[in-house]
Amino acid sequence: MEVKKMRKSITIITIIALLLCINISSSLANVVETMDTDASIKNTLNERIEDIVNQGKAKGAITSLVIDGEAVGVKGYGYADQLENMKADGYTTGFRIGSVSKTFVAVAALIAMEEGVLDIHKDISAYLEDDFPKLKYPVTMHNLLTHTAGFEETISGMVVENVSDTEPLSLAVKKYIPEQILNPGDLASYSNYGIGLAAYVIERATGMDFADYCREKIFLPLGMKRTTFLHMQDTVYVSKAYLPNGEETMDVFINLYPEGSAVSTAEDMSKYIQWLLKDEEDILRRENKAKLFERQHYMADELGGIGYVWNRKSRNGSEYFEKKGETLHFYSRILLYPEKKAGLFLSFNTYVPEEEINRTTAIMTDQLLGEKVKPIQEAGANIEIEGLYVNAWSSFRTEEKLLRFLYPGKTMKISGSVSKGFTINSERITHLGNNAYDTPIGTVKFFEKGGKTIMATDFSQSYIRVNTLENKLVILTITLLFALSTITFIVISIIGALRKKLRFTMFTLMSIVQMVSLVALVWMILIGIMEYNLLAYKFYIHLGAWVITVTALVNFTFTIIKDFSNTKGLLKYAYYHNVVSFAFCLVLVYLNLLI
Template identity: 30%
Template sequence: MDGVLNTQLVGNHIPGATVAVVKDGRLLFSKGYGYADIKHDKRVDAATSLFPVASVSKLFTWTAVMQLMEQHKLDLHTDVNRYLKTFHIPATYPQPITLESLLTHTAGFEDREDGWMISTPQQVQPLGTWLANHIPARVRPPGKLASYSNYGAALAGYIVEQVSGIPFDQYIETNLYQPLSMRHSTFRQPVPAQLQADLTQGYAYIDGWYRSRPPKYFQAAPAVSMYTTATDIANFMIAQLQNGRFGDQRILQDATARDMQEQHFTSDSRIPGLAYGFAVQRINGQRLLQHGGDIPSFHSSLNLLPERNVGVFVSYNSDAGSAARTSLLQAFMNHYFPVPRAPTPSPLPGFAERAGKESGIYWSLRRPYTTYEKILILLEPGITVNVINAGYGHLLINSGGGNILNVVEVAPGVYRQMGEQQQVVFQQRQDGTVMFVGNSLQSYGKMAWYDSRSFQVPLILACLLIFLSALLLWPVRLLRALRFKRSEELIKKNTVSRTAYWLAGIVCALNVIVPIYLVWTITSHKNLAAVLPVILMLGIISAILTGIVILFTAQVWRNRFWHWPQRIHYVLVGLAALAFVWELAYWNLLG
């Protein structure tokens, strides 16, 4: 651990990390590395330094659900609406969403991030209120595909709160932290006063300097808000590996814990799937139960090897920790569970035909579908990936930012990363090609040509160029005509022609303002939801005026307003405005 962690911290510009390893019911190793707070020269201590573990929090929420299930207070196969008292999940499909759907991330919710991460604890709303006001659309029937959902985990936490009759954070403290002797852990926001001094600072490495970041707070608390230490989380790993037992305490009955750790869903039988709350994975021939956690500056990973009775936890306090945790786990597995390097297979018959179907642009199935957040697909890396046929049995999977997987086909539609164990699987479905990278949660659907950035961005830019040409050229023409007293040649003296010109000009101005305002809001990290009403209003006005401009286009040609170059330009403006209305509708920015 020392060799890998110290190298990572220096080489990847990570201030600090905390790690714990358990085996056979005891803490085998724990240690802090680097700094918890650079400014105050405070080192990381595995026993006291509190790290926000983000989505690793979910494992405690899922364990709470399993506790109430074994007490017969919850049924994993019943419609969750049975447990919701103040709001209900819409019945979009005949199949209801169940707790099992939530536990396996197969509820079919779209992904949304609208307002779930906030800057101050004063902004935190009651859990039920926030959930009721932010119900995501159901975009596929339950049980069809796995798509990671923070909302689903928060909903499960709210059900724990409703059924138990006590606040969620209090339930976790009484039923998990106390029996596990986790004295330095909390879901509360803000962190209780007695733990404040042990908080770890998060950083970003920018221009050769470590820049501290303020802490974040979360509306979907059961999904993400837990702070803990490496030694505290070690106790949880021990309990899970001992099927619910920690010392003389039990958090789950033996059968319940075994059920929680069994695989209950996979999107494809050729790849690992999902247990109740855990992602199942295979590395170096070993079965792992995993969960990661990611928020700005903090990246964590919890890994259990049930058959080996081993658990590994690590958390970093800088953005480079996302890749570092994967490297650390692979180094651990290579050291303690080595396997011979597999030879590169020869190309399989029919590869060229299969690769032709599999190549293309894919986007994550975990994405916004029905809200304005869909526009972030154009701006955020990682949502789309490019699959390229590299020939001789190989595909290149490029997710941007220099992240390229070189995979080789080992069976029809099944690929293995060169030099690694990770598999990529392609599945031909009625609704198109789906790609799974590593496990069932990393799922991508092949994009239609009109969905891709290579179509969308040029179309938007072409529209903007036409709008700008009108805003620049029309006033110039008008001024020149007035200068030579020929304004009647540019705009005949009748209401129709004048109105046509002015309306088209207003449409052009609106259609330039909307994208500039939108991009400025996003890139300057302003609250997009706060300015959304303005953007939607401008979009609606533009759409209405565009319809009128299209009607005027026929008048322009029939009555031969202006010279033919001006008429052609007017038609181009009308067509660009029509295309822009389609873009607004496509990105859910129209009404």
């Protein structure tokens, strides 16, 4: 009996030991696999960014890599100042992080909320001066942080070339206020002004300068000693900016500085990422930090929606968060993977195409969350979505409307049909069900609202379908035809007059005035764009547009009374020129250049 009991005990102990060995081996294998993945991410990212810099696509870059809550990759690449042979350093070189700055505004708002001086869901007019321009619709801090305040986008006054031209936040938010064209909460429409206004509301609620508030409440507590919003500062050396051809250039200064003027280092951003990933109560309570990433606004169940400033994304059932940042010459990106306690920040001091940055960040997303599973085409689409779509993040009521045809990403063309499928900008998209599609820009959902077809995205932007004729090809063609027609008529008239076959008519004189006005109009527009303040030239732009319109009416009148000395060929051409002139006048009306 004793022997049997002993054998039984030995058998049980042996089984337990084997199970423990298997468990330990499995755990060790998981640790080794995790270490391999971490090392692979670090090495692959390093090689990728080195290639971008070595191939001359960027002069310099900095990166912060956090894995399992630890900073494992704070590094600089290339040059911060090639002329002075100064290398970009992850610990000491500051890069302009653009709209990544907006994430600090969201954190500051929640700190002010915790302090009891700011109500996120209260009309912001309660915090503004009595003489602050009255908004068309009531707006809350929640609206501002989710880009749902309804503002159209204008560039004029947002940036300046010289630091001496920057204006106090208290002045800029009143001077450059755009029109509210949407009801708050209706659509997500990215708004730089809205974030600048949010910072000013925080300034008013706390009684502190916003830059000082961020320094005392965020940067210093997190040990981000080389991060600042100030234009004039001695906190950190800032990298020079470079053109894609490698030449040094000047970056612009953000006038509404909270929306995009922060400067930081890779080391400081790694500390910021670590804090965002920590499940600890420092600076913010746990539940309030979570609000940054919770689904604060969404336009369809199929879309991840947006948090407070942060874009919410998913891959194979796992959530992650992203924010892009761009100035004129600095391009940055920050990503967080909470389930993996990992994060990435990178910044280039040169324009790098978005596709290039996407391929770089995809290295981390693919290895942490797995490669994207190719979606299966589903039946059931019932909205004919073909047409031209305009980004709500643009101007609709001002002279800056024409900028939507000059800047990439402001318009999208969708072709096809429900029966044959659709393409977006010539790339095939996959129907996921219920009029939601997988596209090159992410998941989008189409729906009807207020008589318009809306394309909602899984980031903080929406697109609105417009008339197909409202595209840059039509507008450019009409403009060129008008210029060519005017020049041709002037040349024919002058040559005929010199040969004494035609007399110099009022129609000819008006055509010369038209051409001069067109050149002046284009010149004023170009100057306004180059100075980032097109609206400052609106009087001269309207004057040129009105002169063209009046001369078109005068020409039409003289065509009717046949003031061409019985020259039938020229009369026919005059009719053609009148048609083109009136078509161009319609373009001026559409672009808000006439009224």
